[in-house]
Amino acid sequence: MADTTNAVELQNVVKRYGEFTAVKRMDLTVPDNSFVTFLGPSGCGKTTTLRMIAGLTDVTEGDLLIRGKRVNSLPIHKRNLGLVFQNYALFPHKTIFDNIAFGLKYRKVAKADIAKKVTDALELVQLPHVADRYPNQLSGGQQQRIALARAIVIEPDVLLLDEPLSALDANLREEMRVELKRIQRELGVATVFVTHDQSEALAMSDKLVVMNNGIVEQEGAPEDVYNNPASAFVADFLGHSNIIAANLGSPDAAFTSVNLQSGETLLTTAEQTAKANGSKDVRAVIRAEKIELSDQNSAKDGSIAIPGKIKTVDYLGQQARYFVTANGRDWQVINPIDARPHQEGADIFMHIAARNCVLLPGHQD
Amino acid sequence: MADTTNAVELQNVVKRYGEFTAVKRMDLTVPDNSFVTFLGPSGCGKTTTLRMIAGLTDVTEGDLLIRGKRVNSLPIHKRNLGLVFQNYALFPHKTIFDNIAFGLKYRKVAKADIAKKVTDALELVQLPHVADRYPNQLSGGQQQRIALARAIVIEPDVLLLDEPLSALDANLREEMRVELKRIQRELGVATVFVTHDQSEALAMSDKLVVMNNGIVEQEGAPEDVYNNPASAFVADFLGHSNIIAANLGSPDAAFTSVNLQSGETLLTTAEQTAKANGSKDVRAVIRAEKIELSDQNSAKDGSIAIPGKIKTVDYLGQQARYFVTANGRDWQVINPIDARPHQEGADIFMHIAARNCVLLPGHQD
Amino acid sequence: MSGWSMIRIATILVYLFLFAPVAVVILLAFNANQFGGFPIEGFSLRWFEALWNNDAIVRAFKTSLLLGLLTSAVSTTLGTMAALAMVRYDFPGKRTISTLLVAPILIPEVVLAVALLLFLQALSMPKSFGLLLMGHVVFTLPFVVLVVQARLVSIRRDVEEAAMSLGATPVQTFFEITLPLMLPAVMAGMLFSFTISFDDITGTLFWKPGGVETVPTQIFAMLRNSISPEINALGAVMVIFTIALPLIAASIARVMSARKLRASNRKTQTA
Amino acid sequence: KNARAATPEQVRFDGWGGVVSEAFEKYAFAPYTQKTGIKVISGTFGGADEYIARVKAGQPGEFNLAHLSGVFDYARYHGLELTSELNEANIPNLKNVIPTLIDPLRKISGGTLSAVPYDYGTTGIAYNRKYISDDEAKAKGAKLMVDEAYKGKIGGWGEWKTRIWYGALQSDQDPNNIKDIDAVWDMIRSHRDLALKYWSSGAELMSLLAEEEIYVTEGWSGRIKALQDQGHDIGYLDPAGGLGWQECLFVLRGSPMAACEELLNFMLEPEVAIAVAEGQSYPPALDPNKVDLGKIIPTLPAFDPKGTLASLSFFDPAYWNENEADWSKTFSRVQRGY
Amino acid sequence: MAADIAGARRAPWMLLSPSLATVGLLLIIPMLFIVVYSFWLRTATGADQVGFYLDNWIEVLGDRFYRDILFQTFAIAFYTTVICALVGYIPAYFVANTPMKSKAFLLLMLMLPFWISYIIRTMSWINILGTSGALNTVMLSIGIIDEPIQMLYNQTTVVLGLVHYLLPFMILNVYVSLDGIDKNLTEAAQSLGCTGFQAFREVTLPLSLPGLAAGSLLCFVLAAGTYITPIVLGGPRDAMFANLVFEAIVTQLNWPLGSALSLVLLALLGALVVIYTRYLGIDQIAKSFK
Numbered sequence A, B: 001m002a003d004t005t006n007a008v009e010l011q012n013v014v015k016r017y018g019e020f021t022a023v024k025r026m027d028l029t030v031p032d033n034s035f036v037t038f039l040g041p042s043g044c045g046k047t048t049t050l051r052m053i054a055g056l057t058d059v060t061e062g063d064l065l066i067r068g069k070r071v072n073s074l075p076i077h078k079r080n081l082g083l084v085f086q087n088y089a090l091f092p093h094k095t096i097f098d099n100i101a102f103g104l105k106y107r108k109v110a111k112a113d114i115a116k117k118v119t120d121a122l123e124l125v126q127l128p129h130v131a132d133r134y135p136n137q138l139s140g141g142q143q144q145r146i147a148l149a150r151a152i153v154i155e156p157d158v159l160l161l162d163e164p165l166s167a168l169d170a171n172l173r174e175e176m177r178v179e180l181k182r183i184q185r186e187l188g189v190a191t192v193f194v195t196h197d198q199s200e201a202l203a204m205s206d207k208l209v210v211m212n213n214g215i216v217e218q219e220g221a222p223e224d225v226y227n228n229p230a231s232a233f234v235a236d237f238l239g240h241s242n243i244i245a246a247n248l249g250s251p252d253a254a255f256t257s258v259n260l261q262s263g264e265t266l267l268t269t270a271e272q273t274a275k276a277n278g279s280k281d282v283r284a285v286i287r288a289e290k291i292e293l294s295d296q297n298s299a300k301d302g303s304i305a306i307p308g309k310i311k312t313v314d315y316l317g318q319q320a321r322y323f324v325t326a327n328g329r330d331w332q333v334i335n336p337i338d339a340r341p342h343q344e345g346a347d348i349f350m351h352i353a354a355r356n357c358v359l360l361p362g363h364q365d
Numbered sequence C: 001m002s003g004w005s006m007i008r009i010a011t012i013l014v015y016l017f018l019f020a021p022v023a024v025v026i027l028l029a030f031n032a033n034q035f036g037g038f039p040i041e042g043f044s045l046r047w048f049e050a051l052w053n054n055d056a057i058v059r060a061f062k063t064s065l066l067l068g069l070l071t072s073a074v075s076t077t078l079g080t081m082a083a084l085a086m087v088r089y090d091f092p093g094k095r096t097i098s099t100l101l102v103a104p105i106l107i108p109e110v111v112l113a114v115a116l117l118l119f120l121q122a123l124s125m126p127k128s129f130g131l132l133l134m135g136h137v138v139f140t141l142p143f144v145v146l147v148v149q150a151r152l153v154s155i156r157r158d159v160e161e162a163a164m165s166l167g168a169t170p171v172q173t174f175f176e177i178t179l180p181l182m183l184p185a186v187m188a189g190m191l192f193s194f195t196i197s198f199d200d201i202t203g204t205l206f207w208k209p210g211g212v213e214t215v216p217t218q219i220f221a222m223l224r225n226s227i228s229p230e231i232n233a234l235g236a237v238m239v240i241f242t243i244a245l246p247l248i249a250a251s252i253a254r255v256m257s258a259r260k261l262r263a264s265n266r267k268t269q270t271a
Numbered sequence D: 001k002n003a004r005a006a007t008p009e010q011v012r013f014d015g016w017g018g019v020v021s022e023a024f025e026k027y028a029f030a031p032y033t034q035k036t037g038i039k040v041i042s043g044t045f046g047g048a049d050e051y052i053a054r055v056k057a058g059q060p061g062e063f064n065l066a067h068l069s070g071v072f073d074y075a076r077y078h079g080l081e082l083t084s085e086l087n088e089a090n091i092p093n094l095k096n097v098i099p100t101l102i103d104p105l106r107k108i109s110g111g112t113l114s115a116v117p118y119d120y121g122t123t124g125i126a127y128n129r130k131y132i133s134d135d136e137a138k139a140k141g142a143k144l145m146v147d148e149a150y151k152g153k154i155g156g157w158g159e160w161k162t163r164i165w166y167g168a169l170q171s172d173q174d175p176n177n178i179k180d181i182d183a184v185w186d187m188i189r190s191h192r193d194l195a196l197k198y199w200s201s202g203a204e205l206m207s208l209l210a211e212e213e214i215y216v217t218e219g220w221s222g223r224i225k226a227l228q229d230q231g232h233d234i235g236y237l238d239p240a241g242g243l244g245w246q247e248c249l250f251v252l253r254g255s256p257m258a259a260c261e262e263l264l265n266f267m268l269e270p271e272v273a274i275a276v277a278e279g280q281s282y283p284p285a286l287d288p289n290k291v292d293l294g295k296i297i298p299t300l301p302a303f304d305p306k307g308t309l310a311s312l313s314f315f316d317p318a319y320w321n322e323n324e325a326d327w328s329k330t331f332s333r334v335q336r337g338y
Numbered sequence E: 001m002a003a004d005i006a007g008a009r010r011a012p013w014m015l016l017s018p019s020l021a022t023v024g025l026l027l028i029i030p031m032l033f034i035v036v037y038s039f040w041l042r043t044a045t046g047a048d049q050v051g052f053y054l055d056n057w058i059e060v061l062g063d064r065f066y067r068d069i070l071f072q073t074f075a076i077a078f079y080t081t082v083i084c085a086l087v088g089y090i091p092a093y094f095v096a097n098t099p100m101k102s103k104a105f106l107l108l109m110l111m112l113p114f115w116i117s118y119i120i121r122t123m124s125w126i127n128i129l130g131t132s133g134a135l136n137t138v139m140l141s142i143g144i145i146d147e148p149i150q151m152l153y154n155q156t157t158v159v160l161g162l163v164h165y166l167l168p169f170m171i172l173n174v175y176v177s178l179d180g181i182d183k184n185l186t187e188a189a190q191s192l193g194c195t196g197f198q199a200f201r202e203v204t205l206p207l208s209l210p211g212l213a214a215g216s217l218l219c220f221v222l223a224a225g226t227y228i229t230p231i232v233l234g235g236p237r238d239a240m241f242a243n244l245v246f247e248a249i250v251t252q253l254n255w256p257l258g259s260a261l262s263l264v265l266l267a268l269l270g271a272l273v274v275i276y277t278r279y280l281g282i283d284q285i286a287k288s289f290k
């Protein structure tokens, strides 16, 4: 018998649409009570994977296990899942109340309880007044919240959420996220969550699954994945990274020098150096938000300052994004705005601490 | 004749659905060649306003002007608009190629040119290989990109985009945003953009329109709106703000003291003090990301340090969000993560600079 | 047994039920006897030969075919337009008009037939093929309106809106977007109006001008003297055509595409 | 107002379809057109009632000639003022027609004629010899059709006149002089309850008998003959007071008379009339004493070699017309169980 | 709601005008003649007596005979409709969920019976169900029965004939509606705990109601207006209201009475249509779509 501490497990799962392979080989576990997030570029197979778990799409090859049992051909209604579709899929002919009550009815919840639960769910998604409307009388974000309420209200064993917050504004989204997390904890329901919002993914997940092109690129705790990307793809996909081919210098007491192809030399830590496995040929990954800009060179021990010129500035509210040209190479830098952003054309120093210089093997992908 | 430098102008526009008023009174201009973003909570009337501009929804009251001409009853196909729907609205019975070519056909573009333009548009949205598929064979994000390509390819006079990037991952979204901006500049097309992503709104817009509940709360240049919210709603909606009732102290040479209800005293600038119009009764608005946390009290001139205890930490990748309890009040603070986030339970100082303490009248809303 | 295979079996049974009389007619078309019933006593092609030589039936058949095709063309056009108005717009008097559009099938045909003739009498207008056609259009119209309406309500409005936003006029939008999406209903409407027209007796009896006969009126007039199995033979020929044509077309298409595939395979191999 | 009055270039003829109209077309209309240049537009109808309804709804002159049923209908058309006046001088072949068939027509239209008789037949009792012997049929006569023994195996024409006629015979009354109409209705009810089916066309009559759905019914002589020719063992009996009828070629008011008269004369040419008669299995109205009817005609049922038709009874048009409104309506109810 | 704002007022009328003109000219005006006729009387010869008489109306409305037949007619129409709906839904569902290629063929096959003229088709039931028909022959030969069963010429065979005639209309109507339903919705229902069948009942069935309702309306109305089927497949007593109308107009040449009768039928069926448009019609259903 398989490991029963996994709510969902995919073993070598493949999905083909005719000649096109949407999911190439998916190995994945969703531990009990955990919150797992799928992150990946558009079209990488997130929805397809979710649909296979839900039982809406046939698995072409491989095994799908729920609570250790192979369920490749278990009908969806026996899986006790809560599912939020990317396009909501509200029942157009039912009122909002009936949409949310739907799943409860099939769980033989008493009438009075249903009314109570639906009202609560509507409160939860902050739409207490729309119970009598039809879906087509709601805005996009409102429909999405109803879809969420409908999936949550049944207190399922597994919650599958396909971008359930994408149509909400930042504040509401945050509130929903908190609620969602609370519900997940309270019910102890294993949750698979698809999102394109990285901070959401990082903030909410127990486990982050980065997918690309029908395979899992990396999975692990959010901080781990963020701080130690296993591939250039992950490094670049999570946040913005400057990835530069480099040669590893000889290790110093505390730090190792990293000679970038573009000419500059950075420092890195012993921990990172170990990842190179003795090879000199590496790529240095420096996150845009880990580079500190300032007018003066204020490099301290274990940090390097590279002079450059600001080429463009994007104003992002609390932060600004800069493209800084140094030695003919464009660096991307994201810094919080203190009083006001640095100006276009300004001469500037980029400070990079050794601990922020992550290494990857030279020709991995 | 009305001001012809406005591509679109709404004058006292009202939209009612039966008894429900979705748009209460909308006064709004979209200047020629400008990029205007609608920002607002779910259900506030963004889509409705866009649809009225497009001519898809009747204007109940008021005037709608395009290039200075009242167009309340001009049919949509004569308005030369590019429109991206919140739910894409691709033609299910046409291939992706034909979906994108659709508008070109009605602009009497030569066959060969159509093929070229469609191919270019597909390149632009990074889906060169899907021309022969049908919409239902694409993922959500892919469909959304096709919808964008279809609207852009016709080079319209006005581009109306209803959350056109919501289903895309951060990287792709950024690339699309750059492309969109480039196209907008090149064509000089007035663009109305609906988004829930604030950094997107702040980064892209020439003009930001913050809506709430069917009215415009504030409009203006993004930085202006961000730095000088006209209402608590705007302050809270754009980013996260700590909004605290306060009493204005007597003005100092450079700074004025702000006595918070919760007991602490902050400083603010003369510029802000002026906004109070002599009244003592104000609300202080301090953005979460403008509060600097550190272990030590390092308050300088024009800055105040408030001691507190970290209650919770949310890991957001490059940043962390903290709830800090000080004097029985919870403060929200967002700070970039340097080496590692501050720990839950840690004693901490919140540094607030005078320029980051924005004032609002006491009982405005 | 899975639900789907039960549905399949039920469907086959329903189709068998629908085809039973057709099968009987076809069998009897090969029966040597005029009245035999079952078991059939002899096989013969004489009724097909008779059909071939029977100008009247062949002529009536051509008339019916033409009338049916024209009726379905006109009726489907008018009915689809009306359905579009009913579903896509709000206007005063909609309910009344909705009832009005269905009215033609609420009146016994013989009454409608006589009433229309009385009207023509008052106008001193002679009967004509055009009148017969319009008569058929009137009582096939409700079929088209009903079926197209039922489909139209479920077609998403926003794809039409998207088309118009891209510069298509409402008319162009209709032909490019709405029509293809409701094609099943329009085809159904066409089938309805064609078959009803092709099969109509009562209205046709009253409205047909001198010298015009359709298959049903021809048959009706023959009833006094026992129907000749030539009629069965005609039915058999039509049925065989109906079944065979799409099958032939499909297999031609298959052969063609197979050939194309082979050709392209060859190309990639040599490349 | 004569918008549709036939021009001398064409006349309109309506008749029964199938073999009858084929024979008409081939032996009458085509040669006639060739001879005179006048086109015959040939139409069909499914029954006399339907045709009269169409004529009534039509326009004057729209319909010209028709192959109509019986004396009774002639009277109906006369009542509706649709009769014309034939110039008998233009129809020399009329002299060959059995006088007893002409006289009733003349009587109705006051001496002149609006039609020429063309064929005749009987509505007798048809029975399946497998189940009913000739003797039994002969013994029971019309009452064979209300015999409990054949419940569920009895048929009948669903036409009010025929039903009443047989009802009269079954209640031992003179159909042309019914004393106790209630007794007739009762008989009709009895027959209705025993019957499996009221048939409504010759085709149905033949198939019911051929497939042995029913064993006994009244039937049209020509149809029964056709069945017998196909090898079905069906007996046919004209009971005492057997019901005869004739069919005529009727010219409606407002028609181009000369052209119509010429056509009538042409159709009464013996070879034409005989060909048509053979086609439909009903004897022609030609007098066997004056014309040689060939070999086949004399074998047709109901054929009277004497040419007097003395053994047959016909509907008395005056009597039946007088009761038509009432009886047809009452029959409609009785049929449905009232 | 209206896309073409400028044309929104005019557009529906432009779309409707050809149909309304056709119906108005070929139905409404002619039916006024019928209304007038219903107040005339039939003379002894079958000619019409012009005037204003209420006799026909008194007879039609006051006589139980007509009421009974009317009731019987509606009962038959009702059975027919229900059977058509029950029997027709399944193949419609099957066709709607069949791959595109076979779909067209299956739909075309539905229309096959129509190539055989209605009368012949109806009469051919005699060859199937008759005592020497196919069914009895088969059952006799395999020994299920010893002697032929009398199946024909009763109300059941009338309904059978009507069902056979009307089934394609029902199937096609339902199919057209089913074909337009978003598959995501049944999936959503199943994800919420419905079995396939429950999802069908909750989502597919209600969303196919427009087609089912349209099909049922057609079946009911056509069945109620039929007169040939009872003549061919019914026993002596089996009659429907349209037979009375037909007899009045054609056999009895009593157009005034026939007019009054047909107006009664029109009024009753019209009421049904009004109910349909109100509670099942497009307006009602359109609310939940778009």
Ligand SMILES: Nc1ncnc2c1ncn2[C@@H]1O[C@H](COP(=O)(O)OP(=O)(O)OP(=O)(O)O)[C@@H](O)[C@H]1O
Pocket (backbone or CB within 6 Å): A136, A137, A138, A139, A140, A141, A142, A167, B017, B020, B021, B022, B040, B041, B042, B043, B044, B045, B046, B047, B048, B049, B086
């Ligand atoms: N047909 C309708 N009938 C009644 N109310 C409607 C209808 N359509 C929209 N509304 C309401 O109008 C308001 C504005 O809707 P709108 O779609 O413009 O919101 P939005 O700003 O686009 O929201 P979102 O960001 O969620 O898409 C909402 O409260 C919605 O519930």
Ligand SMILES: Nc1ncnc2c1ncn2[C@@H]1O[C@H](COP(=O)(O)OP(=O)(O)OP(=O)(O)O)[C@@H](O)[C@H]1O
Pocket (backbone or CB within 6 Å): A017, A020, A021, A022, A040, A041, A042, A043, A044, A045, A046, A047, A048, A049, A086, B136, B137, B138, B139, B140, B141, B142, B167
């Ligand atoms: N029916 C289909 N036929 C062919 N290809 C398909 C079909 N459905 C999906 N695909 C393809 O499979 C791939 C994975 O699709 P999926 O919907 O799982 O992507 P996703 O990760 O959910 O993307 P998004 O974030 O854009 O929603 C895509 O490239 C898509 O084009």
Ligand SMILES: NCCCCNCCCN
Pocket (backbone or CB within 6 Å): C224, D069, D070, D072, D121, D123, D161, D162, D220, D245, D247
């Ligand atoms: N009503 C009198 C009988 C007329 C019978 N005609 C039936 C048609 C066969 N010639």
Ligand SMILES: [Mg+2]
Pocket (backbone or CB within 6 Å): A046, A047, A048, A086, A162, B139, B140, B141
């Ligand atoms: Mg997806």
Ligand SMILES: [Mg+2]
Pocket (backbone or CB within 6 Å): A139, A140, A141, B046, B047, B048, B086, B162
């Ligand atoms: Mg919206």
